[in-house]
Amino acid sequence: MSTIVTPKPKNRLLTAFRLNLQNLFPGLITPLLILGALLLSFAMVEVFVRDLPRFGAPMDVAPSFLGVYLFVNSIITLGQRFSVSLSYGLSRRDYYFGTLAYFALLAVVFSTLLTLFLVLIDAINQPLTTWVMLFLLLITVQFSGALATTAFLRFRGWGVVGFIALFVVLIGSVPMGRSRGRAGRSEQFISDFTEVAGAGIALSIAALLATLGYFLIRFSRPKS
Amino acid sequence: MSALIETTELSKSFRKLEAVDQVSLAIESPGIYGLLGRNGAGKSTLMNLMAGHEIPTSGQTALLGQNPVTSSSALADMIFIKESQVYPENFKVSHAIKMAAALYENFDSEFAAELVAKFKLPTKRLIRKLSRGQFSAVGVVIGLAARASITFLDEPYLGMDAAARAEFYDVLLADYAEHPRLVVLSTHLIDEVADLLEHVFVIDDGKIILDSNTDDLKGQAMSIEGDTEKAEAFALGKEVLDRKSIASMSRISLMSNPGLFAEAQNLGLNPQPLSLQQLIIASTGTKELENA
Numbered sequence: 001m002s003t004i005v006t007p008k009p010k011n012r013l014l015t016a017f018r019l020n021l022q023n024l025f026p027g028l029i030t031p032l033l034i035l036g037a038l039l040l041s042f043a044m045v046e047v048f049v050r051d052l053p054r055f056g057a058p059m060d061v062a063p064s065f066l067g068v069y070l071f072v073n074s075i076i077t078l079g080q081r082f083s084v085s086l087s088y089g090l091s092r093r094d095y096y097f098g099t100l101a102y103f104a105l106l107a108v109v110f111s112t113l114l115t116l117f118l119v120l121i122d123a124i125n126q127p128l129t130t131w132v133m134l135f136l137l138l139i140t141v142q143f144s145g146a147l148a149t150t151a152f153l154r155f156r157g158w159g160v161v162g163f164i165a166l167f168v169v170l171i172g173s174v175p176m177g178r179s180r181g182r183a184g185r186s187e188q189f190i191s192d193f194t195e196v197a198g199a200g201i202a203l204s205i206a207a208l209l210a211t212l213g214y215f216l217i218r219f220s221r222p223k224s
Numbered sequence: 225m226s227a228l229i230e231t232t233e234l235s236k237s238f239r240k241l242e243a244v245d246q247v248s249l250a251i252e253s254p255g256i257y258g259l260l261g262r263n264g265a266g267k268s269t270l271m272n273l274m275a276g277h278e279i280p281t282s283g284q285t286a287l288l289g290q291n292p293v294t295s296s297s298a299l300a301d302m303i304f305i306k307e308s309q310v311y312p313e314n315f316k317v318s319h320a321i322k323m324a325a326a327l328y329e330n331f332d333s334e335f336a337a338e339l340v341a342k343f344k345l346p347t348k349r350l351i352r353k354l355s356r357g358q359f360s361a362v363g364v365v366i367g368l369a370a371r372a373s374i375t376f377l378d379e380p381y382l383g384m385d386a387a388a389r390a391e392f393y394d395v396l397l398a399d400y401a402e403h404p405r406l407v408v409l410s411t412h413l414i415d416e417v418a419d420l421l422e423h424v425f426v427i428d429d430g431k432i433i434l435d436s437n438t439d440d441l442k443g444q445a446m447s448i449e450g451d452t453e454k455a456e457a458f459a460l461g462k463e464v465l466d467r468k469s470i471a472s473m474s475r476i477s478l479m480s481n482p483g484l485f486a487e488a489q490n491l492g493l494n495p496q497p498l499s500l501q502q503l504i505i506a507s508t509g510t511k512e513l514e515n516a
Contacts, residue, residue: 012296012327019323023314080312084320086277087304088327089372091296218294219279223310 016090016098017105020077027077027106031069032113035062039117062117063134066110067141074103074145082153083222096217100146100210107138129195136202143209150213153220226289227252228374228406229274234283235430236269243269245430246283251408251423254373256400258421258438259410260504266430267410268306271378274408275304287374303328305367307360307379311351317362318347321369328370335399336369342391356383364392368399377409389413393420414501424500428508438500445503446480449473450493458491465506477506 020027038061078099085095111134118124151159193201229251236244244266251257259267272278273285276292276299285291290298303324311320321340325331340347343361346354351362360382367377381389397420400407411417424441426434436444445465448455452474459467463479477498488495498506 012300015326019326022319022322022326026314076313080310083310084312084315084323086275086299087306087309088324088366088370089299089302089304090327091294091299093294094296221279222277 012090012094013098013101016085016094017101018098019081019085020099020102027073027102028109031066031073031110034069035066035110035113038062038065062114063137066114067137070103070106070110070138071141071145073106074142075149077102078146078149079152082217082220086222092217092220093214096146096150096214100143100213103142103146104139107135107142110138111135132195132199136199136206140202140206140209143206143213147209147213147216150216150220153223154216159216226286228254228288229408230286230289231270231274232284234270234273234285235281236273236278237281242430244273244280247427247430247432248283249425249432249435251406254404254406255422256396256407256409256420258414258417258424259408259427260414260424261410261412261427262508263412265427265508267412267427268308268378269430270427271304271306271376271408271410275302275376277304301328301372302374302376303367303370303372304376305363305378305380307363307382309363313350313352315351316348317345317351317354320351320362321347321366324366324370328372330371330403332369332371336365339365339369339395342395343388357385357388360384361388364395368395371399371403371405373405375405375407377407379410379412381411381413389416393417396420414504415499418500421500426504426507433507434504441500441503443482443485443497444480445477445498445506446485446488447475447477447496447498447502448488448493449475449496450491454491455493458488458493465503477502 042061078096081099082095086092090098111131114134115124115127115131118130119127124130148160148163151163153159155162227250230249232248234244234247235242247270259271261267269278273280274287274292276285276287276294279293287295287298287302292298292302317340321336325333325336339361343358343365345358345361345365351359354362360380361384363377363380367375367380381392384392393416396407409417409421418438421438423437424434425432448458450473452469452472455474455476459476459478462484464476465479466477468475480497485495485497
């Protein structure tokens with residue numbers, strides 16, 4: 001019987017990460033262009049129409065815009081490349097964690113850029129804290145997007161329904177807590193955290209989302 | 225050493241449809257293997273299971289001795305070119321080729337460029353804007369240039385014209401001769417690929433009904449033509465695959481053995497060896513393949 005000598009495989013997780021850098025437009029360049037236009041428009045309002053009431057500072061709008069954009073981008077990125085990545089011999093695990101590493105890179109890049117901008121306009125006095133909070137926000141929304149996608153890949157329509165139901169329950173619990181008078185206690189509980197503890201909890205939530213996504217993608221099937 | 229691919233009582237059902245039913249097969253050495261059958265027979269599902277894209281309902285599949293659903297190392301030197309491949313919306317031909325080049329140690333970029341020119345592929349065009357034949361050619365270029373040790377090609381020529389298909393068969397054979405590896409090719413254009421294949425698996429209604437070397441199949445089946453009475457008398461007690469009658473003449477396909485050919489001639493019947501396609505049509509009891 002003749003045998004096949006397989007070559008030493010490349011680091012597949014790193015390769016999966018690098019694959020996302022092939023086309024930088026959707027993840028990096030497009031949001032940068034939109035963000036640049038957004039910040040420029042605010043700067044122009046600041047310079048030329050000082051007397052008009054302010055609609056909101058760049059700091060208020062930019063993270064929300066980025067959060068929504070990166071959430072959608074994470075869904076598209078993870079969903080669209082899944083089929084072709086499996087066909088080209090990537091395992092589900094390598095593909096998933098390689099792509100999450102790319103999402104983490106985007107979170108680093110955008111939180112750094114935003115923090116630098118805020119330092120430049122002298123809007124913050126604790127850049128490190130701001131950077132950490134922005135990073136955690138961006139990584140959490142992207143991992144949420146990844147979880148939504150893996151739920152779809154695993155259970156198709158029912159997966160999306162399940163994700164939305166979970167989302168509605170989490171969001172709905174806030175006004176429900178308020179209506180039952182528990183908000184004060186919850187807010188007090190949260191405000192009692194130190195910044196480090198808060199960051200730790202946010203990081204744990206991101207890790208939990210990533211882990212749940214991994215369990216779902218392990219037995220997912222590519223759409224054909 | 226474990227087999228390159230092995231399935232044990234592998235089944236996959238979609239609700240009430242048993243797409244793959246208790247399939248056990250083993251591929252132990254490199255070669256060009258054909259997975260043949262009618263449309264909807266279960267070829268693509270079986271390939272998806274072997275490559276780890278589908279999760280079996282029951283049974284097991286092993287690629288290089290490992291579970292292809294979970295093992296990274298088993299998949300590292302495998303490529304699966306599907307006729308229904310989904311690429312990202314914004315992917316150009318060049319993106320797909322670069323992606324494959326990044327993933328396979330043995331990827332031959334020069335060979336890929338040669339094939340791109342041969343199939344006249346516009347590398348800067350979005351994949352979703354390609355014609356069906358060009359879309360298939362992208363898969364062919366990547367599938368061959370990757371030089372993966374295990375290459376699955378699921379109806380890779382769909383939409384290609386006859387000249388492009390002939391080109392593909394020539395390139396596949398030449399490249400295989402230079403770089404032997406395991407190629408599993410699913411197709412229903414059996415006559416076109418019959419000369420390429422070393423071994424065939426025929427699947428029908430999710431079951432493997434034939435698992436044989438192509439050489440062993442030659443002369444394994446024959447047809448006899450002639451007077452119905454004589455033909456029926458000759459066929460009595462033999463394994464008949466198919467029979468057709470017009471007026472007093474009959475054409476009967478049956479399993480053959482070395483002496484049978486001469487025996488039919490002596491009785492005044494006209495014996496003909498069955499081609500691979502005819503054998504499979506007779507075995508699966510349909511004319512559909514002939515019309516494909």
